[in-house]
Amino acid sequence: MVNKILFSGLFCILLSFNGFAQTEEQEVEAVIKSLFDGMRTKNADQVAAAFSKDALMQTIIAKPEGSExxxxxxxxxxxxIATTPEGTNLDERILDYQIKIDGTMASAWTPYQFYVNGNFSHCGVNSFQLVKMAEGWKIVYIIDTRRKEPCES
Incomplete structure (x- = not known):
């Protein structure tokens, strides 16, 4: 009887540890959140840690004659980020995370709204590509769109 009680208790403890494990999607989301938390707090090391050493950043520039x-x-x-003037607050607010994973590659589609000192600046979508490396998920590529409207709320 005592053995059954001990076994049941240990079994419940082991099951509870699994409840704390993050899914791959949550790990990818955490990297992206860390990037923007670092941007808000002007923590350049935290921002840099989200990226792989050879990461690429691009943006789509909409022009009347066509996008570049x-x-x-x-x-x-x-x-x-490191040299953002004191008193300037940059806040990219992610509205949704659509994450797809295949093995060690992930793609995240994140609509956003961007604010400077609490004032709306622009909105758009980030498209992230991440790879799970020895040290964890890292952003290897990001491209975004930027516009004043229409924006999701």
Missing amino acids: VGSNPVADFVKR
């Missing part, structure tokens, strides 16, 4: 793609080195982005 602009590129931005991650190192420049990290430097801009």
